[in-house]
Amino acid sequence: MVGAACLFPGQGSQSVGMGRALAERYPEAKAVFAEADKVLGFALSTLCFEGPAEELTRTENTQPALLATSVAAFRVLEARGLKPAAAAGHSAGEYAAHVAAGSLTLAEGLSLIRRRGEAMAGAGKERPGTMAAVLGLNVAQIQDVLRRVDAPRDLAAANYNSPGQVVLSGTPDAVARASEEARRAGAKKVVPLQVSAAFHSPLMEAASRGLDEAIARAPIARARFPVYANVTAAPVSEPEMIRDTLRKQLLSPVLWEQTMRAMREAGIRQYVEVGNGRVLRGLVRGVDKEAVVFGSEDPESIEAAAVGIAETATR
Incomplete structure (x- = not known):
């Protein structure tokens, strides 16, 4: 049977306290937040765990916070035996998907997503x-x-x-x-x-230009499993295809419904929403009512996902 696909949430799924229970229980998650604090040069972990909400919801903070939380959850799931069939991330979540797939290192993913958030916030001020x-x-x-x-x-x-x-x-x-x-x-x-700001619209032209050079310079490796790109709803694995789709992302629509249909056609019936919130679970079921969708926002969800996926794999 085809394995589970990992889905990584984007902006709007953040909340104060996210990732805290994972970091307190699992060393894999704790290590991700420690590296994030070091790479970014400020206590992102404290912002995730304690807020304040008005700082967490600033675009330049939200995006790295979501990436760190999602990668922390993924590392825990991976340590429990998860071997993804594929992945996708909703908007900012696509960067977390590429960190999970090994296309980007955690440090590179954090640096890029912070730059992305700053560029988008700046573009929003330039063209509200x-x-x-x-x-x-x-x-x-x-x-x-x-x-x-x-x-x-x-x-x-x-x-x-x-x-x-x-x-x-x-x-x-x-x-x-x-x-x-x-x-x-x-x-x-x-x-x-x-x-x-007006994300994924022509108003993001300045942000796209600001991010383009950073993506062009970023070291990108071949993905360990396919990541479905927002801009094409098709899987990518090769470095130059990954680079191309990330460069186009800010000025293109997120083809999420089309991505879920493509995964279903590929035989995927199990999904894990990797990180905070429940938004993507609802979107999956909007396309495939028979899909089995797990969460990972807390230790209970992590353990349930690990058990559920393992049981399916042995059938």
């Missing part, structure tokens, strides 16, 4: 933007909404999360107009998101 989740429209209807608004420099579909859930991103005016068009098209709900 917002995002909104549209529920109840299909992909064709979303594309029609974008055509009606006709603002390709100011608006984009940022995340195709699951059937009937797409996130729009752009200037406040363009997102407001698109939200109204979506309601006219029959959207069940349009939910404004509390974000600091």
Whole structure:
């Protein structure tokens, strides 16, 4: 049977206290946070474990915090015998997926994701933007909404999360107009998101330029298992393909629904959400209601995942 896929969450899955129970119980997790503190030059572990929330939710802090927490959980799962069939990460989570796969070292992943967060925060100040989740429209209807608004420099579909859930991103005016068009098209709900910038939209051009050089210089190894790229929903393993997809990521939509469908077609039926939160478990079930999805946000979830995956492997 095909093994489990590891899914790494992105921005929005952070919360004060994340990773603390793992670091207190497992030496593998403790070592990850210790290295993160050293690489970044500040106590990221304290920020994760104790907050304050307003500092943790700053983009430049959130992204390395999520990466460290996810890699800590992965290292514990790996020590308990997890051998992933594949991986994917939602937006910022793609960097954690590549650290897990060995494409990036932990130190390189932390440095890149910190740079990414800083670049995105800076771009958000340069060109303020917002995002909104549209529920109840299909992909064709979303594309029609974008055509009606006709603002390709100011608006984009940022995340195709699951059937009937797409996130729009752009200037406040363009997102407001698109939200109204979506309601006219029959959207069940349009939910404004509390974000600091218009992620995965043309407003991230400055951030993409700022990150591009760092990605170009980063040492990238062949992945130990395939990582499905956000920009293509296809698996990548070779260093130059990894580099290319990471460089395109900030200005491209996150094809998450398409990624889940591709994994299902590849025979994957088990998943582990590796890190904090439960967001990705819901998105998996939106595509594959029969999928078995484990968590790893605390020791109880880790142990349940290890047992569940091991039991399946012996059938």
